[in-house]
Amino acid sequence: xxxxxxxxxxxxxxxxxxxxxxxxxxxxxxxxxxxxxxxxxxxxxxxxxxxxxxxxxxxxxxxxxxxxxxxxxxxxxxxxxxxxxxxxxxxxxxxxxxxxxxxxxxxxxxxxxxxxxxxxxxxxxxxxxxxxxxxx
Numbered sequence: 001x002x003x004x005x006x007x008x009x010x011x012x013x014x015x016x017x018x019x020x021x022x023x024x025x026x027x028x029x030x031x032x033x034x035x036x037x038x039x040x041x042x043x044x045x046x047x048x049x050x051x052x053x054x055x056x057x058x059x060x061x062x063x064x065x066x067x068x069x070x071x072x073x074x075x076x077x078x079x080x081x082x083x084x085x086x087x088x089x090x091x092x093x094x095x096x097x098x099x100x101x102x103x104x105x106x107x108x109x110x111x112x113x114x115x116x117x118x119x120x121x122x123x124x125x126x127x128x129x130x131x132x133x134x135x136x
Contacts, residue, residue: 043071 050063081087120133 039071039075043067046071 046067047059047064050067051059083091118131120131122129122131124130
C-alpha cells in the first residue's frame, strides 16, 4: 500500500490535478444523479405498491394523486422543517415503537389463528384468497 502520492516521472503535478477534477466532476454527477433519480424511483415503487399484486384494475387516479401528494408533502416538510438531532431521535423512537407494535400485533394474530383454526377451505380466485364453508 502506498503511503503518499505516486511520483510523476515528468516532474509536473498535472496528473494529480487531472485526477482531482475528474473525481470532483464524478462526485457532482453522482450527487445530482441521485437527487434526480431517487424521487423517480420512489414514485415508481410507491405506485407499484399501491397497485398491489393481482389487482385486476391496476392503478386508479386516486392512488396516483395520493402517492404524489404524499411525496410533495414530504418534500415541503423537509424544506420548511429541516431535520434536527432531536427530531431525528424522536422519529427513530416513533418508528421503532411502530415496528414493535406491528410485530406484537402479528404475533397475537398468529396465536389467535392457532387457537381458532378456520373451518372450511380456502380457494384463490383472480388473485384473491377466499374462505368458504360448504354445507348441505
